[in-house]
Amino acid sequence: MLVVLHSISWMKVLVTHVEYIPLRDPLSGASLESARRIMEEAFIKPSVFRRKEALYPEYVPPSLPHRENQLRRLAEIFKPLIVNPGEASIKAVVVGGVGTGKTVTTRVFGTELRSIARRRGIDVRYVHINCHRDRTLYEVVSEIARQADVPISQRGFSPHEIFGYVHQYIDRQRSFLLIALDEFDYFVDAAGSDAVYFLMRVYDEHPELTKRINYILIMRSLSGLSKVDSATYSYVTRYIVSFEPYRSRELRDILRQRRDEAFHPGTVGDDVIGYIADLEGSDKGGSGNARAAIETLLLAGEAADSEGSQVVSVEHVRRARGYVAPDVVTISDSLQYLSLHELLVLKALIRNLRRSQAPYVTMGSVENEYRDICRLYDEKPRRHTQLYEYVVNMRRMGIVE
């Protein structure tokens, strides 16, 4: 009895002690009070952002500048689903490089199609599957069932049985499915061409059925389909919607829209937008990737916030790019491959930047500096077109932007 009492009072001491610890950090002596103050300060600290979420990858913007043609084309391809539902099973391939808006445009199309159809009394269920995550036939059909609200006990059924049941259920409901298989290349690789055949040619054996299932296959390149048999290949590639890399002018519009949503008015100038658009624009040597452009804008805003600046500058973009691509390594690796005159141009560029303290310099001032350096080294200067080529080459190597 005594022992029990003893242990209870010992526990009480321990509990009080444990409760006491978080009140004071023994190392710094910082009390809970000061932690709260630090946090409160961070919460009320002014920020250039008004609604940062508008720059996050999953955010769907209210409009998609420069994707009007792709939306129109998709609408034309899937028109039968609205005017003559059940007549044909429609398949389209959406193809284009990284960050060209394939996923966001397809999602917007699918969701809008669903509500337009509903207004006409047609039940179209839109399903969007990322095959990077769900890449086996079993995973894909289970996910189709889940997203299309098909009640199914998946235990012990083969993917073929599940898909058969999905079709039956959708048929009984007199509904239709539009299934977007995003990053479809992963599915082809992992599940193999038989699985592709099974999904795509679902009506081959039963042509009498009402055609309830339709597909949009999203890929970076058509070479993702090289493994499927040629008949299926030509069957699914009848309708192709291409997404070209964005040009600088187009990225400018996309970035402006995001700026207006995500930042306080007046914090991000058009010069900053133009600078990012030129870095990424396909016509300026970039990859035409809207995701990278938007992410750069986000990181530049964060760089401005972290130094307490009330505006985002080109310098913040440059710092943000440092986070996006640790280019110092790239540059020092590439220097050994430069010719003498490329190195002289680079020297001219560095001198110019150092002297002007500006984030970028014009080609003209680099050229003047280069000529001075050539004189110094007793080298015959190369012509303008040649210099321009050097700069383009260095840009390709990631040395200059």
Ligand SMILES: Nc1ncnc2c1ncn2[C@@H]1O[C@H](COP(=O)(O)OP(=O)(O)OP(=O)(O)O)[C@@H](O)[C@H]1O
């Ligand atoms: N026309 C546009 N208007 C507004 N935002 C866009 C536009 N195009 C792309 N974006 C935005 O750019 C980012 C990348 O787009 P998305 O994810 O659709 O590219 P993707 O082509 O699917 O790329 P990936 O091949 O890497 O999957 C997203 O945040 C998207 O909202």
Ligand SMILES: [Mg+2]
């Ligand atoms: Mg995508």
